[in-house]
Amino acid sequence: MKMSRVLKRIVKMLKTIFFHGKGKRKNKIQKMFELMDEAYVKMKENNKYLKIIGPNRNSYAKTDYDATFMHLKDDHRQNSQLKPAYNMQIAVADEFIVTTDVFQDRADFVTFIPLIEKHVDLYNQYPLNPVADAGYGSYHTYTYCKTYGMNIAMKFGMYKQKRSKKYKKNLFHKDNYEVNERNNPVCPNGVEFIYKYTRKNKNSKFGSESKIYKSTGCSGCMLSESCGNKSGNDKRISFNEQLDEYQKEAIEFLDTEEGINMRMQGLFK
Helix, strand or coil, rough: HHHHHHHHHHHHCCCCCCCCCCCCCCCCHHHHHEEEEEEHHHHHHHHHHHHHCCCCCCECCCCEEECCEEEECCCCCCCCCCEEEEEEEEEECCCEEEEEEEEECCCCHHHHHHHHHHHHHHHHHCCCCEEHHHHHCHHHHHHHHHHCCCCCCCCCHHHHHHHHHHHCCCCCHHHHHHEECCCCCCCCCCEEEEEEEEEECCCCCCCCCEEEEEECCCCCCCCHHHHHCCCCCCCCEEEHHHHHHHHHHHHHCCHHHHHHHHHHCCCCC
């Protein structure tokens, strides 16, 4: 806006004549002025859109400003469905709907805490076992559950894989690396990984962080194909130790007789 006012003063001071129509050559000042004017109009338009969207979304529907574009289930022709929609969450206990809420966010794990908070407002207590599928399992939700005395009863993205024999026998997966006397991971070829730094997740309300380790020498390794390190560069691996503990706790709880029964019935209590 300031630049536009400056250009207007320059135009007035130089008595510049603006040309329009075919066969008219625009001078540099007119081109700059029109470019700034277009940018200003576009900026006002974008600010309007951003105000409608708010801080937690990246899209909205022109026919319904509160709706967010989401990938829905494919139709009968297997066409991907990207349509304006809402994320409705329902908590069920003993086949009764106990809590419901509607969200604009597409990610289920983001809706978990607000839904629990609404449940607490309604019943003045936290559920002991908030059973949910893998879409809800995250460091954020797990830490929240531990903070307020709830069991970690939600699966996570790698829940099925981490329980499989194939995963546990895969010596090339970082989770199955041996640890030496210096508490550093060692790959199947005997190469040690040295701690380099800790990376903090700035978007995490509960302070999630990962430790980054770097290989002491991957060049010329005969096992690079099995390891997945085709580049031959020194490999880096990361560990979120707290999240790993949460996931182990989730597996242990959900594999108990009580946990299996809860998963079958979809209990939330």
